[in-house]
Amino acid sequence: MTLAPEPLTAASNPPVEALEANLGPGDVIRRSATLAADLPAPTRQLTQVAKLIDVSKCIGCKACQSACIEWNDTDPEIEHNVGSYDNPHDLTPEMFTLMRFTEWDNPETGDLEWLIRKDGCMHCADPGCLKACPAPGAIVQYS
Structure with a gap:
């Protein structure tokens, strides 16, 4: 025992x-x-930062999304989205910036257009997305 x-x-x-x-x-x-x-x-010490995204100047390259992953050293899960340019599907604790795309049939022109929206945090005082964006004036930071 x-x-x-x-x-x-x-x-x-x-x-x-x-x-x-x-x-x-x-x-x-x-x-x-x-x-x-x-x-x-x-x-x-907190610094007030304002970051503005002008989606009319955005070219949809997702450089900001990739730069955010590298800048913050995160490892988001890779997803497989069929028929969508959105990847990943949503923000996560490992994904701080996400470019969302919506296809829209413009009734005035009859053209199919992409509407682009940037979802994400605004926590970086020195954002990697700002440095990586190739479109002049698409991301502007004010402090």
Whole structure:
């Protein structure tokens, strides 16, 4: 007959040495709110950024979409969409920028046109999509 080992308790665990001498104030705040009640919360410098996309100048090359993946070092899942230029299908935690395309039959001209829309975050202070876009003035950043 085999006995189950006794569960570890506070009395049987080895003592924990004080680590605060090796940590900075930010480390203590991140690890435990109870140890750092008297320390100020770390401040974060936020820069207000406005990024405007002029879809009338967009050529639909998806360079911004590819640049965003590389710039943010993400690895979105590759999808297979038959009959659609949209790939991937939607934004994901690994896909921050997505160019959406809609085919539209223009009643005035009778032509089939693509309507392009850029979906995505606006979090980059130095966006890769802005640098990769080959269409002059399609993406403009104001700070």
